[in-house]
Amino acid sequence: MATVAIVYHSGYGHTKAQAEAVQRGAASVAGTTASLLTSDEASKDLSALDPADCIIFGCPTYMGGPSAQFKQFIDAAGNIWLSQGWKDKLAAGFTNSGGPSGDKLATLSQLWMNAMQHSMLWVSQGFLPGADGTGGTDRELNRLSSYGGAMAQSPHGSTAPLPADLASAERFGRRVAEVTVRWVKGKGA
Amino acid sequence: MATVAIVYHSGYGHTKAQAEAVQRGAASVAGTTASLLTSDEASKDLSALDPADCIIFGCPTYMGGPSAQFKQFIDAAGNIWLSQGWKDKLAAGFTNSGGPSGDKLATLSQLWMNAMQHSMLWVSQGFLPGADGTGGTDRELNRLSSYGGAMAQSPHGSTAPLPADLASAERFGRRVAEVTVRWVKGKGA
């Protein structure tokens, strides 16, 4: 059984919708459980992440980086870093902001950097723009052309990311869970 | 008159010592005032930064990025971003952590990214390792070989950054102030 935990912060609900799409995707993979926690909840009980084989980190991009609220969670997990308690767990990331680029890559880089400090392995976004990676065709998948993790855009005035970006988030969740299943099998073998 | 404001967060006093060294350097430049504010103070009264020709941002590197406390300040200044109130101010950055590299560059990159969102100009660290840039010789200046901003190392158990890194911080403060003087002159001309 592969255990995926998704820890996120959402300021106004956009990133929450993205996180839920990631969860749907992950939960759709046979032999996987996918739980959703806010970064606040996770900070209060970091041990909830102990059983996770993979932690997916997600937050809005504010001012070219992870939201301060999410960074509080990252810093709260500094004690786990000291004992390298998350070593060899898988990690992945996603982020949302108003524009197409909007320096979202800087947020993904920060999420990667944190995972590196924890000695985790980082799972890529995993599919080219305009391909769903299963032989089907969805020209809008990964339309933002992101590679280090999943990106979503919520234009000014919207209440959620654009549909194509939610579909990409779901596909991303599935991809990360599939990789996690293999990683868990490798341990047992 | 060139006005330099140094905004910093310090968890245990190490980065505070670095910030004070930056201030000493900046204040040593003729025609410059250099003020020191914690990021908490600055968040509570962002208008204190209005007169600044240059804002120098500084914080510890926690888990491969700016401390959450400093990110709170960055996010609090999001309203200023909306009106681009800091446009064409100069910006620069410094950071401290326990190891020689310790992903401090990721923090400087984040500070740069934030300054870019504000449409500021970013001032480089400004001198090669082993050179004080004035024709003198100090082989320990910029011993960590940083370029995007000033780095300091505070080894485990220390109460302040290493002396060479404090000297580098002071030289860095001087360099940024010198650049600011020129930038202010250009406006008046």
Next chain:
Amino acid sequence: MATVAIVYHSGYGHTKAQAEAVQRGAASVAGTTASLLTSDEASKDLSALDPADCIIFGCPTYMGGPSAQFKQFIDAAGNIWLSQGWKDKLAAGFTNSGGPSGDKLATLSQLWMNAMQHSMLWVSQGFLPGADGTGGTDRELNRLSSYGGAMAQSPHGSTAPLPADLASAERFGRRVAEVTVRWVKGKGA
């Protein structure tokens, strides 16, 4: 007189069109000369960049970073780095690729990093998405929401970046030249 040099590499002509737009914008600023050089030309005669008050670096994003051809120019200028011959020149950057994000920020970060090693000052992109910064309105300016430099997208099959991105490049060239004029004045003052 402010002297701006634009050094670029273009694989198939897209980034060349972007570079020409940057040049048009820079040349439109009173008291500015703006020259265009390929990175190949610049590598063969680096002294051509001596008189520049500002160097704008531009290249396509290949595989998440500057094209190898442009990196050859960067590395060729390593000798100048040794003597810090470009110290206190202004720098800025632009890049083009096929998708909206496409890791173009990673290229801008690399161009920034190189400028930092040269002890230059980095000029931000300078205007929010949907604003032309002059009181006019152009909702498509900086539609990709880039801050560290100018981004352009050339969708698969196109022969040039999208018109809005060329307009953004031109506005960016103007912005960088305006800043350069001030910087030059500050020296003379």
Next chain:
Amino acid sequence: MATVAIVYHSGYGHTKAQAEAVQRGAASVAGTTASLLTSDEASKDLSALDPADCIIFGCPTYMGGPSAQFKQFIDAAGNIWLSQGWKDKLAAGFTNSGGPSGDKLATLSQLWMNAMQHSMLWVSQGFLPGADGTGGTDRELNRLSSYGGAMAQSPHGSTAPLPADLASAERFGRRVAEVTVRWVKGKGA
């Protein structure tokens, strides 16, 4: 059987010594073959990397980024990207330069970015400074405090990286190979 390929560029032999240390470490893991290729060799026959379960990328840091020679290899592999031929291979990275920091992290970030474009998984450096991760003690291991990959410093005038950094490179090679063994097992299971 786990197959690890190390592709590197070395300008003056320093990074070659680091690459050989990584290979020694990888080859020491039971059930692993570890081959060493220059980026030139790999560019000429990219199919040599087909059987690799893990590709470790290494190059010097020149002007704050991967050497142009190594970027040529990265760009040459762009055709493989188009068909996502390296998807789900593991990836890791190392770099060498003259100073302790020297913007080596910017090179590791670029190597990561390239791996992301290929939809690979990125293996972290994997051990804290001052710990060998096996219950033994080596206070000099990872003395530079790097997390995203392995760093080595070759001070001016030296012919190879410092001994502690070569030891770290070897330990890093071992760590990456151990992870690869698990990853290969997971596929077969």
